[in-house]
Amino acid sequence: MAELTTQGAGRVAVLKPRVFGWVQDYGVYAAVLALLLFNVLFTPHFLDASNFRTQLVQVTPIVIVSLGMALVIGTQGIDLSVGSAMSLAAALVVLYLGYGWLPALIVAVLGGAVVGAVGGALVAYVDVQPIVATLALLVGIRGLANVLVPQLVEFRNPDLIALGSSSVAGIPVIVLIAAALTLVVMFVVRRTTFGRQVVAIGGNRSASELSGLPVKRVLLIVYVISGLLAALAGVLATARLQASDPTSLGLFIELSAITAVVVGGTPLTGGRIRVLSTVMGALLMQLLAATLIKHNLPQSWTQMVQAVIILAAVYATRERATR
Amino acid sequence: MRRTDLEPVLEARGISKRFPGVLALDGVSLALRPGEVHALVGENGAGKSTLIKVFTGVYQPDGGELRHQGQPAAFGTPMDAQRAGISTIYQEVNLVPMMSVARNLLLGREPRGRFGVIDAAAMNGEAERVLAGYGVDTDVRRPLRSLGVGAQQMVALARAVSIDARVVIMDEPTSSLEPREVETLFGVIRRLRDQGIAVMYVSHRLDELYQVCDQVTVLRDGRVAHTGALAGVERLRLISLMLGRDLSEVRSQGTTRFSRDRAGTGTGTGTGTDGGQGRRSPVIEARGLTRRHVLDGVDVSVRPGEVVGLGGLLGAGRTETAKAIVGALPLDGGQVLVAGAPVRTGSTTAAIRAGVSLLPEDRKAEGIIPTLSVRENIALAALPSLGRGGVVSDAKIDRVVEIFMRRLRIKAASPHQLVSELSGGNQQKVLLARWLAVRPKVLLLDEPTRGIDVGAKAEVQALIDELALEGLGVLLISSDLEELVEGADRILVLRDGAVAGELSGDDVTEERIMATIAEQADG
Incomplete structure (x- = not known):
């Protein structure tokens, strides 16, 4: 039977040659470029610096969270706890702001790392399914964040506010941070032993175990990284809002992050991680929403178009898997 | 015993079943008569499970005829077969583990009271009454999964029989x-049997067959090698039928690519070729490997430059022994020493660091990483040593990959081709390269030439020779007796998870292996 499917796949590969492979590899880049071009031509004031910056700043938390999500999905896992890790970070950062913005930031990010460590330990050592382990954290950690900071708290720490609103050479600092993190994660995935092990474990866990890879440790670290990045996104979002809002910060961001990863062409079956494409996936969804709103189409239209794009991306990824 | 006068309740007449590239069943004829216990035996790939699936409606035959109680029958689905009274008891019980024992037993036929409500007491x-007849004494209200596997199987069996089964097929x-x-x-x-039900019994445990079966059918390479009363077939003959090595046919002249020179210089005790050195101490020694139901105190040792063969029938514990040595099978007892130093059992990382590597039997499930390239698959196990400070060095990887792709003659469009696109033989070579790249002291090879083409097979066999000459210790597992005899200096024969005998020197022959397998356990 296995041979039958292989033959079928071979035929598909012949019928849909290069073009389809190209779409799979670069489709998301092309889509982003096409949307940009469309906007330059048809959307008034699109190229205004302020508008462009707003778009980038808005998408930054999603980009940072989806970097971690891409790693987790690469191991055949999923991390639903990222939004709650963000809210915990938002709570921790205002609670410790009295010690200065940097200590507060460190505590908040460590909080996210602990959330990731709990999820990762459940997945790696207790063999809980990723979706269940992180679902529990999704519920529990937001509760914890709400206990710590029950309502919206505004703050006046100038350094933290500056982190969220200042720019270097016209580019917002938080966008620069997201770009730097993207490069770091790309480097980790492509060039480090750890990154190659992450991909291998997602591709075939038993083979990785028999090859002597520290499978459990790698899985744990992947979730820690995801929690850490989510917490950092939470701090940056809080800095930009100039207020800590654990009740609603990061709500449903896990879905946006998964969408970015999927649209970027990383298969949910693991074994392959496309970092830059994931960022492009996040940009594509953001740009799409902005474009439709600018052209006076209601929000509901955006959602339907996004659904179509998700399905198209999944279709392309699946074809690749059988190739 | 055989009531040949009775009409078969289920009969295969010249059944063929073809899968792409494989003729799984080739004109198989077999009759099951009421009141007989019929053993179905054969090695891996002989066609047993395909035949069972034809009988139970999972597969449709491509040729031949299936007859049920004298009438031509076609089972389009497993449901059709069940309705015709054919029940199958699988290795893994296929019941509902969370439901109560009683519900499982009577599922779909629960006694109902008024308004169609299930009458729990009834x-x-x-x-309880039914299960008592099967020696199961338990609280039937407990969930099925709380029972032992044996008791669960009894429930499955009782259920099958109570649904008016005429034929019961038991797979291991x-x-x-x-x-x-x-x-x-x-x-x-x-x-x-006494109730007139036909039982088909599939097992690799010969002792059991002789205890309970009347008839036997031996399948080999999709054909019936023998069918008839079991009483007239002695063990040795049964084994030679299964393995396809007719006793009279076995000649010393082989077709494998192993050179006999290496083994030929041996003194009969399995000394390597390092002539002057004499008997070297073992590079690996496993003592008393034990795991319930699987391994029962297996001792294995391999000296540098020696190829030790692990023989035995399917299910004798060969793969499990290899996995236990490399730490991939949790053990209840036993010890592994590499070069005299104990290695932590149950950890592949520790075993690989100590210099023990396993080429697994199931290339697809446990070997290749299909989403990665040839290059990355080769470098996988050696990654920590192919970089610095956790950052991989492309130059180092390229060098290692190039060396092994050339040495093993791996045919790929480029090192960056996906490994899943290669042929089976080339995938196997990629895995061998993965292991050679970590410079092991001992290589455990589990069926290294299964499912690969003839050319690649010869190359792999020649490589095993070469590696042993270089001083590597090799443990070779193979169902191919010829490969085992010609490749190994010494052979351990396993039976039911224990070492049944050790053959060395002139005793390393196919006849001796089969005779050792055939010996009665405990006499």
């Missing part, structure tokens, strides 16, 4: 049973 009472039913449970099972089988 159901439990009936379940005793593989996870305690001896006492096996006895109960045999009691039940004999009772089924």
Whole structure:
């Protein structure tokens, strides 16, 4: 039977040659470029610096969270706890702001790392399914964040506010941070032993175990990284809002992050991680929403178009898997 | 015993079943008569499971005829076969683990009271009564999963029989049973036989076949090698039928690519070729490897430059021994020493660091990483040593990959081609390269030439020779007796998870292996 499917796949590969492979590899880049071009031509004031910056700043938390999500999905896992890790970070950062913005930031990010460590330990050592382990954290950690900071708290720490609103050479600092993190994660995935092990474990866990890879440790670290990045996104979002809002910060961001990863062409079956494409996936969804709103189409239209794009991306990824 | 006058309840006449590239069944004829216990035996790939699936409606035959109670029959679905009274008991019990024992037993036929509500008391009472007949004494209200595997199988069996089964097919039913449970099972089988039910019994445990079966059919390479009364077939002959090595046919002249020079210089005790050195101490020594139902105190040792063969039938514990040595199988007892130093068992990382590597039997499930390239698959196990400070060095990887792709003649469009696109033989070479790249002291090879083409097979065999000459210790597992005899200096024969005998020197022959397998356990 296995041979039958292989033959079928071979035929598909012949019928849909290069073009389809190209779409799979670069489709998301092309889509982003096409949307940009469309906007330059048809959307008034699109190229205004302020508008462009707003778009980038808005998408930054999603980009940072989806970097971690891409790693987790690469191991055949999923991390639903990222939004709650963000809210915990938002709570921790205002609670410790009295010690200065940097200590507060460190505590908040460590909080996210602990959330990731709990999820990762459940997945790696207790063999809980990723979706269940992180679902529990999704519920529990937001509760914890709400206990710590029950309502919206505004703050006046100038350094933290500056982190969220200042720019270097016209580019917002938080966008620069997201770009730097993207490069770091790309480097980790492509060039480090750890990154190659992450991909291998997602591709075939038993083979990785028999090859002597520290499978459990790698899985744990992947979730820690995801929690850490989510917490950092939470701090940056809080800095930009100039207020800590654990009740609603990061709500449903896990879905946006998964969408970015999927649209970027990383298969949910693991074994392959496309970092830059994931960022492009996040940009594509953001740009799409902005474009439709600018052209006076209601929000509901955006959602339907996004659904179509998700399905198209999944279709392309699946074809690749059988190739 | 055989009531040949009776019409077969289920009969295959010249059944063929083809899969792409493989003729799984080739004109197989077999008759099951009421009141007989019919053993179905054969090695891996002989066609046993395909035949069972034809009988149970999972597969449709491509040729031949299936007859049920004298009439031509076609089972389009497993449901059709069940309705015709054919039940199958699989190794893994296929019941609903969370439901109560009684519900499982009577599922779909629960006694109902008024308004169609299930009458729990009546159901439990009936379940207890039925199960008592199968030697299962338990609280039937408990969930099924709280029972032992043996008891669960009895429930499955009782359920099958109570749904008016005329034919019961048992696939390796005793593989996870305690001896006492096996006895109960045999009691039940004999009772089924007396009730006129036909039982097809699939097992690799010869002792069991002789205890409980009347008839036997041996499948080999999709054909019937023998069918008839079991009483007239002696063990040795049964084994030679299964392995396809007719006793008279075995000649010393082989077709494998192993050079006999290496082994030829041996003194009969398995000394390597390092002539002057004489007997070297073992590079690896496993003592008393034990795991319940699987391994029973296996001792294995391999000296540098020696190829030790691991023989035995399927299910004798060969793969499990290899996995235990490399830390991939949790053990209840035993010890592994590499170059005299104990290695932590149950950890592949520790075993690989100590210099022990396993080429697994199942290339697809446990070997290749299909989403990665040839290059990355080769470098996988050696990654920590192919970089600095956790950052991989492309130059180092390229060098290693190039060396092994050339040495093993791996045919790929480029090192960056996906490994899943390669042929089976080339995938196997990629895995060998993965292991050679970590410079092991001992290589455990589990069926290294299965499912690969003839050319690649010869190359792999020649490589095994070469590696041993270089001083590597090799443990070779193979179902191909010829490969085993010609490749190994010394052979350990396993039976039922224990070492049944050790052959060395002139005793390394196919006849001696088969004779060792055939010896009665404990005489």
